Amino acid sequence: xxxxxxxxxxxxxxxxxxxxxxxxxxxxxxxxxxxxxxxxxxxxxxxxxxxxxxxxxxxxxxxxxxxxxxxxxxxxxxxxxxxxxxxxxxxxxxxxxxxxxxxxxxxxxxxxxxxxxxxxxxxxxxxxxxxxxxxxxxxxxxxxxxxxxxxxxxxxxxxxxxxxxxxxxxxxxxxxxxxxxxxxxxxxxxxxxxxxxxxxxxxxxxxxxxxxxxxxxxxxxxxxxxxxxxxxxxxxxxxxxxxxxxxxxxxxxxxxxxxxxxxxxxxxxxxxxxxxxxxxxxxxxxxxxxxxxxxxxxxxxxxx
Amino acid sequence: xxxxxxxxxxxxxxxxxxxxxxxxxxxxxxxxxxxxxxxxxxxxxxxxxxxxxxxxxxxxxxxxxxxxxxxxxxxxxxxxxxxxxxxxxxxxxxxxxxxxxxxxxxxxxxxxxxxxxxxxxxxxxxxxxxxxxxxxxxxxxxxxxxxxxxxxxxxxxxxxxxxxxxxxxxxxxxxxxxxxxxxxxxxxxxxxxxxxxxxxxxxxxxxxxxxxxxxxxxxxxxxxxxxxxxxxxxxxxxxxxxxxxxxxxxxxxxxxxxxxxxxxxxxxxxxxxxxxxxxxxxxxxxxxxxxxxxxxxxxxxxxxxxxxxxxxxxxxxxxxxxxxxxxxxxxxxxxxxxxxxxxxxxxxxxxxxxxxxxxxxxxxxxxxxxxxxxxxxxxxxxxxxxxxxxxxxxxxxxxxxxxxxxxxxxxxxxxxxxxxxxxxxxxxxxxxxxxxxxxxxxxxxxxxxxxxxxxxxxxxxxxxxxxxxxxxxxxxxxxxxxxxxxxxxxxxxxxxxxxxxxxxxxxxxxxxxxxxxxxxxxxxxxxxxxxxxxxxx
Numbered sequence: 001x002x003x004x005x006x007x008x009x010x011x012x013x014x015x016x017x018x019x020x021x022x023x024x025x026x027x028x029x030x031x032x033x034x035x036x037x038x039x040x041x042x043x044x045x046x047x048x049x050x051x052x053x054x055x056x057x058x059x060x061x062x063x064x065x066x067x068x069x070x071x072x073x074x075x076x077x078x079x080x081x082x083x084x085x086x087x088x089x090x091x092x093x094x095x096x097x098x099x100x101x102x103x104x105x106x107x108x109x110x111x112x113x114x115x116x117x118x119x120x121x122x123x124x125x126x127x128x129x130x131x132x133x134x135x136x137x138x139x140x141x142x143x144x145x146x147x148x149x150x151x152x153x154x155x156x157x158x159x160x161x162x163x164x165x166x167x168x169x170x171x172x173x174x175x176x177x178x179x180x181x182x183x184x185x186x187x188x189x190x191x192x193x194x195x196x197x198x199x200x201x202x203x204x205x206x207x208x209x210x211x212x213x214x215x216x217x218x219x220x221x222x223x224x225x226x227x228x229x230x231x232x233x234x235x236x237x238x239x240x241x242x243x244x245x246x247x248x249x250x251x252x253x254x255x256x257x258x259x260x261x262x263x264x265x266x267x268x269x270x271x272x273x274x275x276x277x278x279x280x281x282x283x284x285x286x287x288x289x290x291x292x293x294x295x296x297x298x299x300x301x302x303x304x
Numbered sequence: 305x306x307x308x309x310x311x312x313x314x315x316x317x318x319x320x321x322x323x324x325x326x327x328x329x330x331x332x333x334x335x336x337x338x339x340x341x342x343x344x345x346x347x348x349x350x351x352x353x354x355x356x357x358x359x360x361x362x363x364x365x366x367x368x369x370x371x372x373x374x375x376x377x378x379x380x381x382x383x384x385x386x387x388x389x390x391x392x393x394x395x396x397x398x399x400x401x402x403x404x405x406x407x408x409x410x411x412x413x414x415x416x417x418x419x420x421x422x423x424x425x426x427x428x429x430x431x432x433x434x435x436x437x438x439x440x441x442x443x444x445x446x447x448x449x450x451x452x453x454x455x456x457x458x459x460x461x462x463x464x465x466x467x468x469x470x471x472x473x474x475x476x477x478x479x480x481x482x483x484x485x486x487x488x489x490x491x492x493x494x495x496x497x498x499x500x501x502x503x504x505x506x507x508x509x510x511x512x513x514x515x516x517x518x519x520x521x522x523x524x525x526x527x528x529x530x531x532x533x534x535x536x537x538x539x540x541x542x543x544x545x546x547x548x549x550x551x552x553x554x555x556x557x558x559x560x561x562x563x564x565x566x567x568x569x570x571x572x573x574x575x576x577x578x579x580x581x582x583x584x585x586x587x588x589x590x591x592x593x594x595x596x597x598x599x600x601x602x603x604x605x606x607x608x609x610x611x612x613x614x615x616x617x618x619x620x621x622x623x624x625x626x627x628x629x630x631x632x633x634x635x636x637x638x639x640x641x642x643x644x645x646x647x648x649x650x651x652x653x654x655x656x657x658x659x660x661x662x663x664x665x666x667x668x669x670x671x672x673x674x675x676x677x678x679x680x681x682x683x684x685x686x687x688x689x690x691x692x693x694x695x696x697x698x699x700x701x702x703x704x705x706x707x708x709x710x711x712x713x714x715x716x717x718x719x720x721x722x723x724x725x726x727x728x729x730x731x732x733x734x735x736x737x738x739x740x741x742x743x744x745x746x747x748x749x750x751x752x753x754x755x756x757x758x759x760x761x762x763x764x765x766x767x768x769x770x771x772x773x774x775x776x777x778x779x780x781x782x783x784x785x786x787x788x789x790x791x792x793x794x795x796x797x798x799x800x801x802x803x804x805x806x807x808x809x810x811x812x813x814x815x816x817x818x819x820x821x822x823x824x825x826x827x828x829x830x831x832x833x834x835x836x837x838x839x840x841x
Binding site: 039076201203204205207208209210211213216221224225298299300301 | 358361362391392393394395396398399402404407408409410411412414419422426439458469470472473
């Protein structure tokens with residue numbers, strides 16, 4: 001297991017470095033920031049000064065060398081737009097995204113496991129069919145559309161919830177609800193399927209032959225086995241949220257890392273783009289490690 | 305009123321399927337007394353396990369439905385009791401063990417936890433459960449009992465897992481133990497040990513034992529009384545000795561006749577030229593030597609059996625010779641040329657001459673292809689063997705040769721029975737007119753009567769077409785009837801190599817002797833002598 005984690009760390013470092021190369025050069029393809037940052041009527045010498053100041057005149061490879069050198073010292077450079085360290089800008093936004101993702105995924109996990117397990121135990125019942133229908137709708141409805149309809153209904157017509165921004169608890173309700181739907185639908189289906197398989201397995205038969213009671217059969221014998229595939233899907237979905245829920249954050253004016261990245265790309269704020277990608281990549285790496293650990297805790301066969 | 309420990313009366317169970325109702329058992333009656341071993345013998349689909357599932361309340365309703373009958377235990381009809389009352393009996397008064405102990409243990413809990421659960425599930429305190437678990441694990445002969453309690457099921461061997469399963473079932477000293485194919489997946493020597501353990505435990509506790517099996521040898525070894533089932537009905541009941549020597553029902557007679565190990569032994573032909581010479585073949589996985597320097601020849605038209613227990617490296621030989629895996633050393637000379645150093649292109653030519661038939665035809669036939677596609681695929685790969693316009697006729701000819709009908713060509717594998725599927729796999733192997741066919745446990749998954757038919761087919765092909773076979777098997781009686789020469793393997797080495805007659809009549813090595821002694825004879829009288837001889841060994 002220690003070996004596995006070590007290997008995972010090394011391969012993640014390699015992919016992080018690949019990511020730096022890719023994003024650095026790709027973002028340079030978007031064009032010259034001076035055209036965006038300076039007024040339209042700026043003179044060529046002003047542009048030249050701007051480029052010189054930010055090192056944009058150096059050959060790309062030299063720029064890249066500087067960047068990597070700074071990176072190794074923990075310096076992500078400054079945001080061109082905000083004139084503050086890019087990392088600070090990103091971390092500020094990332095905290096918002098992290099909170100949003102954590103709250104959403106906690107709710108999704110609890111709801112999907114409870115509803116999915118009951119659906120599996122009462123397979124074919126009205127409850128099961130209703131849950132399947134709901135999860136299908138949740139997993140397939142486009143979130144931008146639901147988000148807009150929700151704003152129209154709950155914010156504009158009923159006036160119960162704020163349309164966008166942050167500040168009160170109420171500001172969180174709509175973004176979390178919208179983000180909840182898709183992973184809830186997906187994970188519920190995986191929980192249900194996985195529980196069905198586990199309930200039909202040979203060790204459940206043994207437990208019944210031993211005289212184990214029903215609730216113990218479900219929550220002690222099957223649930224732990226059924227969780228293994230579920231954890232993988234939870235990880236996938238959490239990773240998607242950590243990347244920043246671009247659409248939902250944009251619609252609700254939520255100052256998360258997804259919105260920050262889109263803004264940074266539009267503004268050619270290279271350092272912020274890179275810093276944002278590195279921070280989310282690191283977060284996803286840490287989350288994958290946690291999933292590996294959860295796997296090892298749940299399944300002794302993986303520990304050896 | 306009855307004084308039997310357990311009595312099943314006129315039990316009928318049916319299952320609701322897409323094709324309508326299927327009767328699993330029909331009007332089945334049997335009984336069990338204290339201290340007695342009752343064997344229920346049948347092939348797959350005979351319904352031999354259904355009445356036990358009904359006793360244990362393991363039949364899910366729906367799709368199952370108990371349409372008639374009663375199950376009397378302690379003067380009560382179990383079928384009239386509510387679920388809670390039956391749960392309270394399960395594990396405490398009536399316990400059950402199953403065929404595949406790996407999948408019947410919960411993989412994520414320690415075996416100690418699972419044994420203790422039997423005790424705590426019936427309201428005993430945890431401390432008592434721990435002590436009882438330790439005592440049981442010691443009794444069934446697991447080394448380092450304290451340590452074993454904290455290990456997980458996957459950390460034990462198959463035989464140990466079945467011992468632990470027995471320990472778990474016997475935790476509360478039940479009156480009845482139902483054992484459903486308890487030794488089927490085990491090696492012969494381990495099978496003999498597990499059966500002996502069951503026998504001893506029965507003597508100690510006086511419990512009644514119901515043993516469900518397909519193996520006449522197991523019946524001969526332990527049963528006091530025998531019930532033979534076919535297609536959901538009991539066809540014969542009596543003492544194993546009487547039934548073996550004086551079977552009344554045609555099905556029983558067929559089953560007894562099909563038991564292998566009684567035919568005339570073949571004599572190898574020393575004049576035939578060797579076609580495959582394996583020299584010092586090796587395979588290591590890290591520091592583990594799966595095969596450490598194996599040398600043997602296969603002569604033209606000869607059947608060489610490779611026998612050994614699991615982990616002996618017998619299947620590794622097949623995979624290495626066919627280059628399904630790379631070897632770690634040695635040579636395999638096919639008509640003088642080393643197979644192990646050939647380029648993929650050269651190897652592709654040889655593949656036509658050496659074919660393979662695998663154990664499980666359900667897995668080795670692509671379910672999305674018709675029989676015609678499965679068999680003709682070989683010609684699509686080896687373009688020059690047969691022009692496309694002759695494929696249809698040749699497929700039909702091959703199907704006829706393996707005992708199927710030409711009309712079967714357009715069907716899919718799932719429309720066939722296990723034995724028919726193995727015939728399709730054999731037809732596929734024959735498509736390229738090979739000189740050597742490697743059969744890796746090709747008949748082990750089949751019912752005894754089907755097994756006999758497939759062996760007969762292979763024998764006919766051998767005589768008609770002069771094909772040589774490498775016949776990898778763990779089932780010694782089958783080998784005795786089919787092979788010319790035998791290699792006995794253990795831990796990646798050849799223990800003994802000789803003609804089938806020499807190996808079976810005059811084994812030289814102690815391991816071979818032990819292997820033969822552990823085999824079960826279907827004749828109860830012979831088996832009793834054999835058991836006594838083995839225990840004295």
